[in-house]
Amino acid sequence: MVTDRSRLLTLVLLAIGFLLYSITLYSTQPPKKPAVTALSSKGKLVWQQYNCTGCHQVYGLGGYLGPDLTNTYSRKGPAYIKAFLAGGTVTMPNFQLSAEEMEALVAYLQNIDASGTADPRSFTIHTNGTIEQ
Amino acid sequence: MVWGVTGGLQYLVPGFLKQYLSFEKVRPLHVSSVVFWIIFGAMGAVMSYLQQHTGKKIYSCLLFRIQFLLFGITVILILVSYCAGIFGGREYWEFHPLLALPIVVGWLLFLFNFLKTVGSLRQQPVYVWMWLTGIVFFLFTFLESYLWVFPYFRMHVVKDMTIQWKSYGSMVGSWNMLLYGSSIFLMDKINQHKKYSFSTIAFVLYFTGLFNLMFNWGHHIYTLPTHAYVKHISYAVSMTELFILGRIIYLWKVSLTEAKKHFFRLSYRFLAAADVWVFLTLVLAIFMSIPGINVYTHGTHITVAHTMGATIGINSFILLAIAFDILSDTCQSFEPFKKLFNRGFWLSNISLLVFWLSLIGAGLLKANWQMQTDPVPFQTMMLQLRPFFILFLISGITLMSGMFLLIYPLVRNQWVCYFQQSGDRQKPQHFPRMSRFSIE
Numbered sequence A: 001m002v003t004d005r006s007r008l009l010t011l012v013l014l015a016i017g018f019l020l021y022s023i024t025l026y027s028t029q030p031p032k033k034p035a036v037t038a039l040s041s042k043g044k045l046v047w048q049q050y051n052c053t054g055c056h057q058v059y060g061l062g063g064y065l066g067p068d069l070t071n072t073y074s075r076k077g078p079a080y081i082k083a084f085l086a087g088g089t090v091t092m093p094n095f096q097l098s099a100e101e102m103e104a105l106v107a108y109l110q111n112i113d114a115s116g117t118a119d120p121r122s123f124t125i126h127t128n129g130t131i132e133q
Numbered sequence B: 001m002v003w004g005v006t007g008g009l010q011y012l013v014p015g016f017l018k019q020y021l022s023f024e025k026v027r028p029l030h031v032s033s034v035v036f037w038i039i040f041g042a043m044g045a046v047m048s049y050l051q052q053h054t055g056k057k058i059y060s061c062l063l064f065r066i067q068f069l070l071f072g073i074t075v076i077l078i079l080v081s082y083c084a085g086i087f088g089g090r091e092y093w094e095f096h097p098l099l100a101l102p103i104v105v106g107w108l109l110f111l112f113n114f115l116k117t118v119g120s121l122r123q124q125p126v127y128v129w130m131w132l133t134g135i136v137f138f139l140f141t142f143l144e145s146y147l148w149v150f151p152y153f154r155m156h157v158v159k160d161m162t163i164q165w166k167s168y169g170s171m172v173g174s175w176n177m178l179l180y181g182s183s184i185f186l187m188d189k190i191n192q193h194k195k196y197s198f199s200t201i202a203f204v205l206y207f208t209g210l211f212n213l214m215f216n217w218g219h220h221i222y223t224l225p226t227h228a229y230v231k232h233i234s235y236a237v238s239m240t241e242l243f244i245l246g247r248i249i250y251l252w253k254v255s256l257t258e259a260k261k262h263f264f265r266l267s268y269r270f271l272a273a274a275d276v277w278v279f280l281t282l283v284l285a286i287f288m289s290i291p292g293i294n295v296y297t298h299g300t301h302i303t304v305a306h307t308m309g310a311t312i313g314i315n316s317f318i319l320l321a322i323a324f325d326i327l328s329d330t331c332q333s334f335e336p337f338k339k340l341f342n343r344g345f346w347l348s349n350i351s352l353l354v355f356w357l358s359l360i361g362a363g364l365l366k367a368n369w370q371m372q373t374d375p376v377p378f379q380t381m382m383l384q385l386r387p388f389f390i391l392f393l394i395s396g397i398t399l400m401s402g403m404f405l406l407i408y409p410l411v412r413n414q415w416v417c418y419f420q421q422s423g424d425r426q427k428p429q430h431f432p433r434m435s436r437f438s439i440e
């Protein structure tokens, strides 16, 4: 039979560990952080405003109806992105974006692209199950 | 479910309803409805069972009413705002951040009411601990998922996504605490003793779950270039779930005998189904939590299969078990619905299996596609997945039909008895007894 005291102690220890872990993550920056501009910051908000995540993924997280956009900037270039934004496709709506919103979105996609690659082929898989990029 | 089917249709018919309800609206309509069904259902379960556990009414019914009203109005506002195309644009909580405020306030009321009703943690069974941790952690992770409103947290995309998935990963664990706790309570009630919920093993499993809730969320972001230690920690912690899996396999025979004994009870049946789904979901989840395998499955429909197995097979079935327990003590028996119930039960489970397998099939093809040296264009790949999407849509429709068959007797009896009772001026019972009605 576990006593109330040992239960409480386990809970408190776990909670302290969790809080320390959380604070560490809040206060540190990840290894790669490409320069953020006013335009790319605005682009992030435009991205959220139109809920692009509903159909697109970044680093494999997001909707499944459209392609992952993490590295579209370096692969296809800004003109290509703008063409999609301006016209939409059969599935993707034409959001009637202003020129500024489009620039901002392109700058945001450029920023994401510079933060790393989401291509699963770029990982080396070790026999113990861990991966390395 | 209706939004889910609409979304499924949009996979098959490109541009379907694009003008009015494009997919970026339908997805949040579906996801938010599902998440609210789970968390509000869990909240209702906890509040009802808490009264049965303590044998007295909750501390403040008034607060609970206010909370109910607050959530009800907020959910309606959220769904309407989606239709109008107003978004906060974060996955899962796509609504405007202002609408998160009433949810936080309502949750605080819930916490307050819970604490006041429970009184003390002394000599409490495991489910009370689970409920309390679930309520506290939901609040914490929900607030954490809104840290992005501060530029400091959202500025760098990798950090932003790290914190975002930290919060989401733990949040799922928090509502599971509420639901698993309630299902343990229900099992005790069916067995008519509390041996399990005071046992050492119950607490060991509870702490294993809590440990995972706190530290395993990194398995969502193995491929994100964040700190390496996040990935190592979550890989190691996720593997402790093997202990839970091992226990399920070890107890297989016992569980089967147990299941046969209680299978005639409506609410038990859902618990039995949820057990099978726990097993399937856990096997898939443990595989996906190995980074070397996750590289293949991440970003594919295999992740969706996992989510659907967990939210429908586990969470929704537990909620239905609880609903059939709490709502069964009405003026009418479920006896006339015997056939309907059986059909609904099997139709939902078989449909869910097909649904789940079709997602895994689609995921395997997509996984293969993203690993190819010279992949065909995205749209071509999506066309190749069509047979699976067709299967997905058909099984989704039969799943929905099965669920409707199950819910119908519940809703009907409540409806009929509500009017009968208000006619008789009878007070509703606050502490329903164990379900008197069963099915052979």
Ligand code: HEM
Binding pocket: A060, A061, A062, B172, B176, B219, B220, B221, B238, B241, B282, B285, B286, B288, B289, B294, B297, B298, B299, B303, B304, B306, B307, B310, B311, B314, B315
């Ligand atoms: C009933 C409990 C659970 C629920 C409701 C749940 C829910 C979710 C949700 C909502 C996602 C995001 C999926 C998406 O973006 O479409 C997810 C992903 C994931 N879950 Fe769970 N989960 C549960 C239990 C578990 C357990 C126990 C494990 C591990 C042992 C696990 C491992 C994972 C992994 C590895 C991913 C990320 C897959 C990827 O994106 O590559 N889950 N889960």
